[in-house]
Amino acid sequence: MQTLDQSKSYYRRITTLDIVTILMIIGLLFFTNGFLLSLLLIVVYPFSHSKVLVSDIGDKNTKLWVRKMDWDIYRKEHRIGPVMQYKSRSTVDMKQA
DSSP: OOOOOTTSOEEEOOOHHHHHHHHHHHHHTTSTTHHHHHHHHHHHGGGSOSEEEEEESSOTTOOEEEEHHHHHHHHHHTTOOTTGGGOSSOOSOOOOO
């Protein structure tokens, strides 16, 4: 498992699992009890995986699998919101040492 360099800016990449989950949420809405199942999927999905795929903003070709716990700590320290974590450009000014 790879670790994050705290001096670099990273963003979370959308994976195939993310896309499949979104399609399932939308697809379930067409069934009778689909709304409740979609809501359940929305609540459970963020806690269901242990690794996330991230990339350095400066080098988008490099993909790193990191523990979700490490990513959450990185997001908290750099004040990156749940939606902003998917942005591929820097929105927070990094302090230069």
